[in-house]
Amino acid sequence: MKWTKSLIPTLKETPAEAEIVSHKLLLRAGLIRKLTGGLYTFLPLGLRTLHKIEQIIREEMNRAGALEVLMPTFQPSEIWQQSGRYETAADVLYKVRDRAKKEWILSPTAEEVITSLAAGEINSYRQLPINFYQVSIKFRDEIRPRFGLMRAKEFIMKDAYSFDVSDEAAMGSYRKMYDAYKRIFDRCGLKNFPVEADTGVIGGNYSHEFMVPAETGENDVVFCEGCGYAANVEKAASGIPKTAPREIGPAIEKFATPGVVTIEALSKAPYSVPANRQIKTLIYIADSKPILVLVRGDDQLNEAKLASAIGTTIFRPAEAQEISDALGAHPGSLGAVGVTKFSVYADERLRGANDMTTGANEDGFHFRNVSIDRDIQVTKWADLRTVTKGEPCAKCGKPLKIQRAIEVGHVFKLGTNYSEKLNAMFLAEDGQRYPCVMGCYGIGVTRTLQAVIEQSNDKDGIVWPVSVAPYTVCITPLSVAPDSAVMKLAEQLYSDLTARGVDVILDDRDERPGVKFKDADLVGFPIRIGIGEKSLAKGEVEIKPRTGAVQPVKPEEAVERVLSLIAELTPRAS
RNA sequence: CGGAGCGUAGCUCAGCCUGGCUAGAGCACUUGCUUUGGGAGCAAGACGUCGCAGGUUCAAAUCCUGUCGCUCCGACCA
Incomplete structure (x- = not known):
C-alpha cells in the first residue's frame, strides 16, 4: 500500500474524548473514528489489524476442530422467551419491530440460535461432539459504554458453542477451547492468564476468563504466586479462618x-x-x-x-x-x-x-x-464475602495478591440448561433421548485489539506485535521524487517484500522526515526501513525495529534481513 | 438510572465570572516562495447558525429555564 492512497488520519493532539492510553492511540494513529457514543467506524488501518486478529482466531478455532458458521443478527424474541433470558437479560437486549409490529432481538450472543440449530440438526450421539463458532457483530445495550472499543454498544465477538453427549465429554470440548484461547492470545502478543470465573445465574459449574493485566481493566483478579491459583474477585475464595467460637456466652x-x-x-x-x-x-x-x-x-x-x-x-x-x-x-x-x-x-x-x-x-x-x-x-x-489482598491462599496459604485486568475471553461450561429448554436432544447408544451437554466460549475481538494497544505502547505510540500489526513493514524514503535513487530503491524493496508475502506500506508522502518518522512510530509498524541520500551514499539502508536500534544493511541484503527479523519478532503460542 | 464535569472552526483550546464594535489563537486544510534525517518558516486564503429551543435585555457565546449530546465515577459485560 502507498501511504498517499490510503486514509491514515494521524492526530498530533489527543482528542478530548479519550481517557485511557489505548483509546487515545486508536484515535491518534487513525485506526478508528467515533460515530457517536459507543459506536465506532474502523478506518483502513484499524480494520487490517482487526482482520489479522480474526484470522488468528479462525486458525486456532479450526485447529481445535470447531466449525465456522454465521448466524443471523436478528433473532426472534420467542426463543429468548423459551430460554428464559427474555426477562433475565432484558436490560442488555436491543429490540426492534418490523412493519408487522413483530419484535426482534439484535443478537447480543447466540446460545438460543445455535441451540435451535442443534435441535434441528443433531439427532444422534454419532454426530457428537460438535462445536460451532462465528465471528460477528454483537449488540448490547450497555448502561455505560466507555473507553472506546473496550465497552461498546456494538462490538465484534467470536462466539463458539459445543455440544457433547456427557458432562465428561463436555469437559474435553471445554479443555480444547481453553487451550485454543491460550494460543490465540499468545499469538496476539498479549500477556494473558486464565482465571476462575463466576458462573452467575446460568448456574453452569465451570468457567474461566482470560485476562490481560492492565490498570485500566474493569476486573479485579485475585491470584497466588505460590500455587498459581487465580480467580476473578467475583468468584475468588481464600483460606481466611472462620470466626472462632468462644465460650458459650450467657443469654442474648x-x-x-x-x-x-x-x-x-x-x-x-x-x-x-x-x-x-x-x-x-x-x-x-x-x-x-x-x-x-x-x-x-x-x-x-x-x-x-x-x-x-x-x-x-x-x-x-x-x-x-x-x-x-x-x-x-x-x-x-x-x-x-x-x-x-x-x-x-x-x-x-x-x-x-x-x-x-x-x-x-x-x-x-x-x-x-x-x-x-x-x-x-x-x-x-x-460464600458471600469479598476476598481482600493479603489473605491466605486457600490452597497453599501464601498471601493472595490482587491485580486489575481486562477480560478478553470467557469459556463456560453450560450444561443442559439451554438444550433442555430449546429441545436439543440426541438419541444415545442405549436408545434413550438425552439433552446435549453444552459449552459456550466468547472472545471480544474488538476489545482484544484495544487490549493489545493498552499493553503494548510507549511515549511515541503503539508498539504492534508483528502478528497483528496493520502493516509489518513501513518503508520511509526521505525523498519521493519519482526518478530519485532513493525512491527507486524504495519502490524496489516494496515490490520485493510484497512478493515475499510481507505486508508493506510505502510512505510516499512528500513530507519532511520528522513527520514521517513520528507517524511511523505513532502507528507502530514493527519494522521501518529508512532510505535517504546520506545512508544511500554509504551504500546502506536503515532497518529500524520499532523498539530497537537502527541496523544499517546493504540494499541487496535488506529483504532477507527483514524476513529474519519478522520471524524473530513474531509472537508464538507457548 | 444515581453522582460529577463539558459542549465555541476538522482537532486542541481561549473568550463566559463582570452582557457591548466584524467571535479569537495554535494545529490541520488551499495557493505561492523558501526549507528538507525526528511533527519547518514566511505570505495570502478558506473554514463558525458559539449543541438546540425558549426567556431576560436597547444588546446574549456570555445571564436564566428547558432540552439534546459527550466524558468521567457506580451497577452490567466479551
Whole structure:
C-alpha cells in the first residue's frame, strides 16, 4: 500500500474524548473514528489489524476442530422467551419491530440460535461432539459504554458453542477451547492468564476468563504466586479462618447504643465491639421481597456471590422506607435475630460464631452475646464475602495478591440448561433421548485489539506485535521524487517484500522526515526501513525495529534481513 | 438510572465570572516562495447558525429555564 492512497488520519493532539492510553492511540494513529457514543467506524488501518486478529482466531478455532458458521443478527424474541433470558437479560437486549409490529432481538450472543440449530440438526450421539463458532457483530445495550472499543454498544465477538453427549465429554470440548484461547492470545502478543470465573445465574459449574493485566481493566483478579491459583474477585475464595467460637456466652442481651449506626462507631468506646465480632445486616429486595444478608462486620458483601446464592441477578439494595417497613428500624440498628418472615443468607465465615453483636431492629439498640446457631434462623449459608489482598491462599496459604485486568475471553461450561429448554436432544447408544451437554466460549475481538494497544505502547505510540500489526513493514524514503535513487530503491524493496508475502506500506508522502518518522512510530509498524541520500551514499539502508536500534544493511541484503527479523519478532503460542 | 464535569472552526483550546464594535489563537486544510534525517518558516486564503429551543435585555457565546449530546465515577459485560 502507498501511504498517499490510503486514509491514515494521524492526530498530533489527543482528542478530548479519550481517557485511557489505548483509546487515545486508536484515535491518534487513525485506526478508528467515533460515530457517536459507543459506536465506532474502523478506518483502513484499524480494520487490517482487526482482520489479522480474526484470522488468528479462525486458525486456532479450526485447529481445535470447531466449525465456522454465521448466524443471523436478528433473532426472534420467542426463543429468548423459551430460554428464559427474555426477562433475565432484558436490560442488555436491543429490540426492534418490523412493519408487522413483530419484535426482534439484535443478537447480543447466540446460545438460543445455535441451540435451535442443534435441535434441528443433531439427532444422534454419532454426530457428537460438535462445536460451532462465528465471528460477528454483537449488540448490547450497555448502561455505560466507555473507553472506546473496550465497552461498546456494538462490538465484534467470536462466539463458539459445543455440544457433547456427557458432562465428561463436555469437559474435553471445554479443555480444547481453553487451550485454543491460550494460543490465540499468545499469538496476539498479549500477556494473558486464565482465571476462575463466576458462573452467575446460568448456574453452569465451570468457567474461566482470560485476562490481560492492565490498570485500566474493569476486573479485579485475585491470584497466588505460590500455587498459581487465580480467580476473578467475583468468584475468588481464600483460606481466611472462620470466626472462632468462644465460650458459650450467657443469654442474648439487648443494650442501648444511642446514635450508633455504623460498624466503626460501635467498635469504639464505650462499646468497643471489634468489627470482627459484629454482624453486618444488609437488606436487599429480590423477587419483590426483602431478604437479609449477613456478613461479618469487617467483611464486604460480594454481590456477584449473592446473585449465585439467591439464583438471580435481579435484586437491589432495599430503600430506606422498605427497610423500616420490613424490620421496624433504620440501617445501623438492623439484625436477623428472631427474624422468620424473610429469608436470611449468611456468609460462611459466620458459621458457628457466637459472642457476636448485631442490631436489635430497634433504633438505638443492639444485641450482644448473639450465637448464630442459637439465635438466628439462617435460610442459606454461602460464600458471600469479598476476598481482600493479603489473605491466605486457600490452597497453599501464601498471601493472595490482587491485580486489575481486562477480560478478553470467557469459556463456560453450560450444561443442559439451554438444550433442555430449546429441545436439543440426541438419541444415545442405549436408545434413550438425552439433552446435549453444552459449552459456550466468547472472545471480544474488538476489545482484544484495544487490549493489545493498552499493553503494548510507549511515549511515541503503539508498539504492534508483528502478528497483528496493520502493516509489518513501513518503508520511509526521505525523498519521493519519482526518478530519485532513493525512491527507486524504495519502490524496489516494496515490490520485493510484497512478493515475499510481507505486508508493506510505502510512505510516499512528500513530507519532511520528522513527520514521517513520528507517524511511523505513532502507528507502530514493527519494522521501518529508512532510505535517504546520506545512508544511500554509504551504500546502506536503515532497518529500524520499532523498539530497537537502527541496523544499517546493504540494499541487496535488506529483504532477507527483514524476513529474519519478522520471524524473530513474531509472537508464538507457548 | 444515581453522582460529577463539558459542549465555541476538522482537532486542541481561549473568550463566559463582570452582557457591548466584524467571535479569537495554535494545529490541520488551499495557493505561492523558501526549507528538507525526528511533527519547518514566511505570505495570502478558506473554514463558525458559539449543541438546540425558549426567556431576560436597547444588546446574549456570555445571564436564566428547558432540552439534546459527550466524558468521567457506580451497577452490567466479551
